[in-house]
Amino acid sequence: KQEVTQIPAALSVPEGENLVLNCSFTDSAIYNLQWFRQDPGKGLTSLLLIQSSQREQTSGRLNASLDKSSGRSTLYIAASQPGDSATYLCAVKGGADGLTFGKGTHLIIQP
Amino acid sequence: DTAVSQTPKYLVTQMGNDKSIKCEQNLGHDTMYWYKQDSKKFLKIMFSYNNKELIINETVPNRFSPKSPDKAHLNLHINSLELGDSAVYFCASSQDRVGWEETQYFGPGTRLLVL
Numbered sequence: 001k002q003e004v005t006q007i008p009a010a011l012s013v014p015e016g017e018n019l020v021l022n023c024s025f026t027d028s029a030i031y032n033l034q035w036f037r038q039d040p041g042k043g044l045t046s047l048l049l050i051q052s053s054q055r056e057q058t059s060g061r062l063n064a065s066l067d068k069s070s071g072r073s074t075l076y077i078a079a080s081q082p083g084d085s086a087t088y089l090c091a092v093k094g095g096a097d098g099l100t101f102g103k104g105t106h107l108i109i110q111p
Numbered sequence: 112d113t114a115v116s117q118t119p120k121y122l123v124t125q126m127g128n129d130k131s132i133k134c135e136q137n138l139g140h141d142t143m144y145w146y147k148q149d150s151k152k153f154l155k156i157m158f159s160y161n162n163k164e165l166i167i168n169e170t171v172p173n174r175f176s177p178k179s180p181d182k183a184h185l186n187l188h189i190n191s192l193e194l195g196d197s198a199v200y201f202c203a204s205s206q207d208r209v210g211w212e213e214t215q216y217f218g219p220g221t222r223l224l225v226l
Contacts, residue, residue, distance in 0.1 A: 034214065
């Protein structure tokens with residue numbers, strides 16, 4: 001059974017810092033890995049999707065990497081801004097059922 | 112236009128009642144899903160459905176049933192509601208059920224409170 005772990009559970013940093021969020025998964029037989037953002041009381045917004053054959057994806061100040069063999073992914077946020085404050089969720093797609101999610105990293109960027 | 116929409120946004124009801132949550136997607140996707148986010152904010156898959164097959168997470172009680180009148184809609188029916196059903200329910204869709212490129216798009220969620 002696939003399990004996804006995210007570290008740290010919470011993170012608070014000053015504005016402007018670069019930061020890394022970590023995700024690990026137990027079963028490397030995945031189709032893809034997605035990073036989502038969830039704002040309080042809101043739905044999920046897809047940030048990046050990395051296919052299992054890919055090593056990384058970039059979108060603006062976000063860069064996600066994937067090391068499938070070791071079951072790890074990182075989300076790198078450059079030059080953080082207060083608007084980046086949210087919960088970041090990592091999820092893997094392993095088969096015909098839905099995504100398996102981690103419990104998220106609650107990120108606060110201090111102005 | 113909202114890609115994946117859900118109604119209602121909030122639902123407060125008594126224990127033992129039967130309720131439905133509606134979901135619609137205008138993305139032309141073939142596959143839809145229901146997820147439950149519990150009080151600890153943990154998201155878990157409940158159902159995966161396209162017009163050929165329904166996959167049910169084995170932990171979902173049979174009081175929960177998805178109903179799909181057409182490809183663009185997947186409604187969630189809940190019978191005999193219990194206190195533990197209180198959660199946020201998210202609908203999602205993707206082009207394919209199994210694929211390397213498929214991104215899942217989520218609705219805004221329905222906040223269910225059972226009293």
